[in-house]
Amino acid sequence: MPETVSIEGFWNSFAARNALDGAALDALLGLPTRRRKLGAGATVARGSPTPRNCSFLLSGFAQGSKLLRDGGRQIVSIYVPGDFLGLGHLIGASSIGEARMMTPGSVATIAKPALDEVIAAHPALQTALWRQTAVEASIFSEWLAGLGRRDAQSRIAHLLCEFAVRLRAVGLAHGGKFDLPMTQVQIADATGLTSVHVNRVLNGLRETGLVGTEKRSISIHDWRGLAAIADFDPAYLG
Amino acid sequence: MPETVSIEGFWNSFAARNALDGAALDALLGLPTRRRKLGAGATVARGSPTPRNCSFLLSGFAQGSKLLRDGGRQIVSIYVPGDFLGLGHLIGASSIGEARMMTPGSVATIAKPALDEVIAAHPALQTALWRQTAVEASIFSEWLAGLGRRDAQSRIAHLLCEFAVRLRAVGLAHGGKFDLPMTQVQIADATGLTSVHVNRVLNGLRETGLVGTEKRSISIHDWRGLAAIADFDPAYLG
């Protein structure tokens, strides 16, 4: 399992995105960090009134999901390498559900007290984390619009577009081609559909020539067309 | 339009919820604040890369919504008196959509520079705002589960339960009775349904004896039953 994002790389890009100064970056880089390899299905973070630590993803994919009483599952967020895992948990918003690995991968974990110290010393860092939480909320709201108002084809197309952009940002997509290690059941749980219907829609997209799907890997053949169907505008990812 | 929440009341309860010390509270109370009365439909906050101010609701209801290219609208959040309006905007997550009044009401607005000063002087305040943003995200994720995996009846029941709890928290609900100044079109836009279908489901809930609806006002007759249909657990509101 090669790590697609290194701990240093993670903090560097985090600092760059948020215009942190050198001192803050150094403090982050000096943080004691535990690295763990996890198998598919392993739980990474769970809602808790007293969060103990904060994790981010180095390789593999993870999901945040909610379970309904009737057994249904809704995937509310998908994490790719370079993402914080359930940042909301850190600040005590208990109920974003749990984060678990979708594929094997590895995560880095920082103890909350250590992070708190760095935050106290570098207030800009807290602003950055706050901002990151707001971006998470912004993604949620975009997904809300999708689940509420888009049909199956549009939702799936939107998911593919979002992936393409996010994976490109961490160098995991080349051209319009990237690995999508989600099963159709997982895609269904993310888009509020049935795996059966996901299958049919995906076939439709393939037949239309918009995308190609080869075993867990996607190539977008017609970005314009796909984005149009999806009503996709990447602004919310920033 | 009597103000259901005063500016002092707002900050007091904000401080209490977040365990802010007296000095921080005083600073907040001293903040220069502009008060505005707005009509239904007025825009309060819009996504912008350079946010200028921060608002919260004193009276009336507001909504955060996204417009889709095909003309569809999805309401992604509903604000009641005592809520920040589009907190995510403040920190620059541009794309939560826009916030606008659903009913006539009044809002308080603080200029961002003034707020920034207070934040700089009282770091705990930023933690509180961050936390608030995380709660917003938590509500989003609960709505996501609803739009993705619950049927129409359950979604509407959930909306009513959420309102009951949130309005009770600011003293706007008495027993299970509260004003719900949303039109059925707006309920439809919030739940991802059609106004026609909202009407039928609402009638169903009334016929079952779970709730009573008298012109823009709801009384929940059977909280247990409604919460069961809704699969409602108020934890996410905290």
Add this chain to the structure above:
DNA sequence: CGGAGGCTTGAGCCCTTTCAATGTCTGTGG
């Protein structure tokens, strides 16, 4: 008193689900 927005109701259709069966792939153990 007229108009506009909101509510209600009916009929028919369609997208998506459900149910069920079959096909494919991968890893495992004999």
Add this chain to the structure above:
DNA sequence: CCACAGACATTGAAAGGGCTCAAGCCTCCG
């Protein structure tokens, strides 16, 4: 190297929840 289990993908047929279209009514407000 083959047999087998289990997870995943695919396909068909039928049912249904929610939508669309359309009309009528009510209420509030200018």
